Amino acid sequence: MQDIFKEPLPKGHSQTVEWIESVCNKIGKEELAAPAIGSVNEKYNTALEYYRKALSEKRIAVLSTDMMEIDWALETLLDAGAEVISVDIMTMGRNCCPFYSRFSKQLNIRIGNDIREISGRIISEVPDLVIGHSMLTRGLPFKTCIIPQECISHKASIYYLEYMSNILIANEKEGWLSWGD
């Protein structure tokens, strides 16, 4: 077996499109790229159209760590028409690479390590939804959802659209939490 492609698997929609082009070039079958990308785009755009109803113009705050790659999730949010009001990144000890996002110029990305200060800022911004690491978002008085670990391909973006849309519909506090009262 020949090792044809050493790049990591693509995260989210746009990386998937680039990845298909690269793989097709590498194996010398450029003509296969267009139909494959067409199919990916069709599925992604259909999902965007459906879930835009729930996500468009929603004020979203992001609270994650510098150890996570979140661009694929930010891309999905922006494509769905959500308003990403802030991106807070917690620094988690020594990290060999500084946090990087291709949305640095477009979005208000803040790096810090004081969770109380970050939480205070998010509370004052009153978002509709906070997405990020569950350990960080847990105490916030808003609807929250995680950024899933499963992020490979455009299907992860489609799943994430459905998941965020469901979180906005779902009951904010699970009733079972009061069963012990």
Add this chain to the structure above:
Amino acid sequence: MDARPDGFVGAIMAIEGIKDAEVILHGPDGCRKNLNILSSKSYPRPKENMNIGVPFYRGSSRIPCTGIISTDYIYGSYDKIESALEFVGRGDSEFIAVVCSPGASLIGDDCNKAISVNKLDSRAISLDASMMSEPLSYGIDHMLADMVRLLAPSDHIMEKNTVNILGLSVLQKDWPTVIEEFTEILSLMGLKVICTLGAGCTIDEVKRSVNAEYDLVLCPEYADETSKLYTEEYGIKEISLGYSPIGFDATDALIRLIEKITGMNGNKALTHVDKYRKRAFFCMNAMRADLKGDTFAIDTDASVAYPLARWMFESLSMVPVSIRLYDSKYGRSEEILREFLKEHDLENTINAELPEFVNMILCDGNTAMLEQASKHCRKGIDIRFPSVANVDFRPSPIFGAKGAMYLLDRIINPM
């Protein structure tokens, strides 16, 4: 193709759910196979009653059959039904229902005459074949109402603080546990059950049922006509939420309704529910379960779908994507369900097609197994008949506090 059971199956199972009643199938032997298996699975009788070599039973414990053959369709088969009634009528059964298979009903044998000739008018009826085009729930309800009309004594004396449990059948998931729990709940409130109509009761209990003070309706689609009959003819007061007691809150609500209508104290019954609720809380914490935003689909009767969807939405923060309803002539539960879904902007989920993937599907046991095996869902949960692959060794109802524990066990645990 709709593979859901119809009113014909319902009517037969209504009778098969009575301990000392029996159905005679006037039709070919092949038509009996499924019904025999269904009856034996839903309400098993001891193996020694296999009736090997016994005429009309021919090796099966249930549903004696006239075994009509091709020439009977030309020359008629009245003699066979008359002989079958004569033979079965000599047995222990207190009540007999004659049912013609769809093909046999075209022959037009006079089953009522066969009943009269055998002097069985007071304990046998002939079932109308038109039930095939009716919903399952109607078949059960209508058959039981007809039976009560036939068997009820002309005079009745109301027995204070007594209850009939209606809307159950042997097709209801783990019906013996449902009866056990609700008999306990009623007993904790000082009320005594006379008859669990259509679910393991005897003919004697059916006759006594007209003396009850109250009817407790657990599944309204299955007791609409029967409950009206008891109220109008015998003055029995109906206790019904308009939907089934699924989840802790709905069970609490039913207990409070019983309290309100009967004037009895429900505190002990509420404590019974609370004991299970606290155990559920302990288990939920142990699992650190987070189902928020997970999707679910339901395929069942509206009176079950409404409390189930509401419970999963409110208690587990899950989101419905498809709620498909069984046909029914009782519309109230569907109305309540639609109001609830509209309130949350989810009315498009009613009768919506199943998406390519959904986290959980709650439906009949057979479909649940297929959907999970084909990876259309993470978990297929058996909430109703038909479920031929499993037998419930552990209590597995969906009604009451015990039902909530079964549902949580299936929703939360990976296996």
